[in-house]
Amino acid sequence: MKILVEHAGPLTNFEVLDFLKSRGAAKDPTRVLAPLAPSEFKVYDNLAKGAAASQTRESINEFVDKCKPYKLTKNEIVNIINIRPSSGAEIFPLIENIEERVENSEELVELVMQVFPVDKQETKSGERIKSIEESVEERNVEAALE
Known part of the structure; x- marks a missing residue:
């Protein structure tokens, strides 16, 4: 894989998991296609147990499109995708000045739960x-x- 643009922006956990899969990472270390560092196995194992394992590119693109009315920053969207908050208390620290910028934070939580069940x-x-x-x-x- 060739890096086209350095520091292009933050990655979602799904993108990291997808990259590790493309390098041959799997739950069974004997099925490795390419030499992976032990840290890469640990990252893969942790991400495979979390929200990233059930996400798809389509669901992420759908969420990004549906978030446009909320005028969230790219980093805020990435954090929401990675953490997948399920309550207002969990989404509150992810968005700066949420009280001023988002009228109904519960509506945003419902959107997260709808797109990423x-x-x-x-x-x-x-x-x-x-x-x-x-x-x-x-x-x-x-x-x-x-």
Whole structure:
């Protein structure tokens, strides 16, 4: 692969994942087509578990087109695509002066959820994290009562 324009701008996690796939990265390190650094495997593994794994170029382009009325910066759009906020509290720190620039932040969150729906694997990992958090909280309460 040849770099055409240096520092052309920020990349989405999907674009990084797609690049690593094109270099031969896979969940099974024995199926590697090209020599990859251990750090590239770690990046691939982390991105393959996140929101980027369920995104497509078409969904990203659709989201960028639908964001035009909000007049978001390129960096804000990339952050929203990478993080995929599911509530107003999660989108609030991603957009500078959101109160002044976006009339209804919940509408923007709904757009994110519509274009980038949560897949089954992420739901299962989210439920697992929630159950771990609940068990830690129960232990803290029990320790406080003792």
